[in-house]
Amino acid sequence: MPIEFNPETRQFHLYNDQISYLFDIMKNGQPEQLYFGRKLPKDADCLYLAERCRRDMQACPYPDDPQFSLEHIRQEYPGGGTGDMRVPAFVLERADGSRIVDFRYAGHRIYAGKKEILPLPSTYTEAPEEAQTLELTLADPQIGARLILYYTIFRGVPAVARHAEICCDGQEPLVLEAAMSLSLDLPDMDYDRIDLAGAWSRERHIRRRPLEYGIQSVYSLRGSCSSHQFNPFLALARKDAGEKSGEVIGLSLVYSGDFLAQAEVDNFHVTRLMIGIHPQEFRWPLRQGASFVTPEAVLVYSQEGLNGMSHAFHTLYRTRLASGVWRDRERPVLLNSWEATYMRFDEARILGIARKAAELGVELFVLDDGWFGHRDNTDSSLGDWRPDLRKLPGGICGLSAKLKAAGIGLGLWIEPEMISEDSDLYRAHPDWVLGDSRRTLCRVRGQYMLDFSRPEVVEAIFQQLQQVLTGSGVSYIKWDHNRSMTEVFSQGTPAAEQGCVRHRFILGLYTLYAKLRAAFPEILFESCASGGARFDPGMLYFAPQAWTSDDTDAVERIRIQYGSSLVYPLSSMGAHVSAVPNEQVHRCEPLRTRAAVAYFGTFGYEMDLTKLNAQEQEEVRRQILFMKRYRRLIQQGDFYRLRDPFAGDGNTAAWMVVSPDRAQALVAYYRILQRPEAGYERLPLMGLDPERRYRALEVKGCTEPDPDGPSACRYGAEFCQIGLILSDESSGCRNAAPEVQGDYLARMFLLCAENA
Numbered sequence: 001m002p003i004e005f006n007p008e009t010r011q012f013h014l015y016n017d018q019i020s021y022l023f024d025i026m027k028n029g030q031p032e033q034l035y036f037g038r039k040l041p042k043d044a045d046c047l048y049l050a051e052r053c054r055r056d057m058q059a060c061p062y063p064d065d066p067q068f069s070l071e072h073i074r075q076e077y078p079g080g081g082t083g084d085m086r087v088p089a090f091v092l093e094r095a096d097g098s099r100i101v102d103f104r105y106a107g108h109r110i111y112a113g114k115k116e117i118l119p120l121p122s123t124y125t126e127a128p129e130e131a132q133t134l135e136l137t138l139a140d141p142q143i144g145a146r147l148i149l150y151y152t153i154f155r156g157v158p159a160v161a162r163h164a165e166i167c168c169d170g171q172e173p174l175v176l177e178a179a180m181s182l183s184l185d186l187p188d189m190d191y192d193r194i195d196l197a198g199a200w201s202r203e204r205h206i207r208r209r210p211l212e213y214g215i216q217s218v219y220s221l222r223g224s225c226s227s228h229q230f231n232p233f234l235a236l237a238r239k240d241a242g243e244k245s246g247e248v249i250g251l252s253l254v255y256s257g258d259f260l261a262q263a264e265v266d267n268f269h270v271t272r273l274m275i276g277i278h279p280q281e282f283r284w285p286l287r288q289g290a291s292f293v294t295p296e297a298v299l300v301y302s303q304e305g306l307n308g309m310s311h312a313f314h315t316l317y318r319t320r321l322a323s324g325v326w327r328d329r330e331r332p333v334l335l336n337s338w339e340a341t342y343m344r345f346d347e348a349r350i351l352g353i354a355r356k357a358a359e360l361g362v363e364l365f366v367l368d369d370g371w372f373g374h375r376d377n378t379d380s381s382l383g384d385w386r387p388d389l390r391k392l393p394g395g396i397c398g399l400s401a402k403l404k405a406a407g408i409g410l411g412l413w414i415e416p417e418m419i420s421e422d423s424d425l426y427r428a429h430p431d432w433v434l435g436d437s438r439r440t441l442c443r444v445r446g447q448y449m450l451d452f453s454r455p456e457v458v459e460a461i462f463q464q465l466q467q468v469l470t471g472s473g474v475s476y477i478k479w480d481h482n483r484s485m486t487e488v489f490s491q492g493t494p495a496a497e498q499g500c501v502r503h504r505f506i507l508g509l510y511t512l513y514a515k516l517r518a519a520f521p522e523i524l525f526e527s528c529a530s531g532g533a534r535f536d537p538g539m540l541y542f543a544p545q546a547w548t549s550d551d552t553d554a555v556e557r558i559r560i561q562y563g564s565s566l567v568y569p570l571s572s573m574g575a576h577v578s579a580v581p582n583e584q585v586h587r588c589e590p591l592r593t594r595a596a597v598a599y600f601g602t603f604g605y606e607m608d609l610t611k612l613n614a615q616e617q618e619e620v621r622r623q624i625l626f627m628k629r630y631r632r633l634i635q636q637g638d639f640y641r642l643r644d645p646f647a648g649d650g651n652t653a654a655w656m657v658v659s660p661d662r663a664q665a666l667v668a669y670y671r672i673l674q675r676p677e678a679g680y681e682r683l684p685l686m687g688l689d690p691e692r693r694y695r696a697l698e699v700k701g702c703t704e705p706d707p708d709g710p711s712a713c714r715y716g717a718e719f720c721q722i723g724l725i726l727s728d729e730s731s732g733c734r735n736a737a738p739e740v741q742g743d744y745l746a747r748m749f750l751l752c753a754e755n756a
């Protein structure tokens, strides 16, 4: 996947076997976007794409060239104040208030591999031949500043990673007021825009609408999280693009705080895409020798529809963003105590639940909120990371020893960025609270936020957690975050740097993650933020799995997991079976349907298994056996969305995973409500080898592929082009098989290639 530079035309061509990304350096020294899409011949001269047009009243820097106007030229990283009237990718202010900047080409470097941008998370390579990187340097000598644009193209993945760095080399102090990670000008607006939107308990629902003139964006201004409301992701899909085919461009930001993902369409049909830190609350002073590095953005091109886009994100994010020893390991089947006990527990209760869980095959018991300080409700103890000896007389070590004897591991919940007013930490350091002490501070869930923009605060929390975890036997951490920033003011920070506080907070968060990971490399981290408010690529770097949503209802989860899968791999999606009636929506789905949805993620239970009757416990035992047998396929296979629960009446949904060697596949089909006299039904599959024959077995009770049941043996081509036959007699026929009757139906099929 070389990156080539033609010194005569000053044209850069980044390409791999799937995509091409081309830009040139214009006569004013700025980079001009030429092409991003399906691969072009490597010597394609695309300068003809540098369209110039003499338009009325356009701003022209060259008196003798009335066609040259930045107002209409498609650019790579546009600034303001030089003729472009659209939203700029960066704003840099000089000491005297001038914001006119003129960055011009000053050189470039091309090298194999990719550099890290720590403490920021980013995609990485494990061998230099996996990617090539271009560093394009632009300089404005008048203000003594440099802009470096980084581009990495990966082998075998239709993706380009980008970020920018702004350096202050001169004596004049500068202030950076906006710095997007990526900007891309596209030549037309013939797209639908797709984003992921929602709220607590219904995160990442897919929204698709036509792209319009003007600005359309999604964002977070919550400071410390990417939010339940929107995700740092935006896609443009051609009108005819669907799950299986068509052109799609996807943008994603490796960041967990304030973000802006925006499409701006001008009146000449040019679409400017941007993603980066939201400029609204951002202000970063730069003194001589300092630089600012933006988070990384990942740009994907697919000509195989939305599934193609998702495969690119999944491949990159599962194997070259997620990091640490757990990246490629099968994830433990866990039981989380939250919905089982909330904060009302003692050691005997915990051991009772955990022992039953172990007996049924659960590998890890996760003790959620309520184990520390004197936390009996949400009003106390955040910041005091010491076990509550009233509840756990032997502390964490004592509990973990007993669990170990029962054959189950221990995981622990923490919420390190928070502080309760009723805590020793608050009494000792009231100024560590993020906020202006002259004002009333909003409480959210009874708590405040610690000022993680201050390194000493991060270090103090690290020390406490290190003490709890050292020698504790804890093998998993659920890292929660249950409020957004409100009164953002750092009591230890000078006035001129208050605009840095939000980003510094995120850097503090990443630093704490990095320190804990370094100190406890074997611990599996799961991120969480009141469910899925931090389900973003930034978190994925440190925590290879995330709690997808507090909504554990199977019907709701079908949509949430389907939407999340646009960007995020199944190995990142925490998915648990919970009790019925469901705590969030009071629905009652069969146990097997709840499992059939939760299998497609990192599986577990969110309930007290001792409360199930013997038959249900036996079903749970079989579910766990099933998951253990197929989790590698599920968590590391290629995932395909087959039927969209956001389309039509949303009554059915389906998805499947295929093993990398295409020898095995698992299909799940969900039907919310049973309809009378349903029609014939086929489900075309994806990802199978068209030439190989597969035997499809129904997974009986969603736990046991049934070798004696009716099975179909067909070519992959038949399953993909014609489909799996799903017609049944579920209505209007009193003798229909019970497993296809009723609401909230899940059916699963295992496909095995012959002679595999």
Ligand code: DGJ
Pocket (backbone or CB within 6 Å): 338, 368, 369, 413, 480, 482, 528, 529, 530, 531, 532, 547, 549, 550
């Ligand atoms: C919110 C999380 O999403 C829940 O799973 C649980 O951990 C609670 N916080 C605990 O306070």
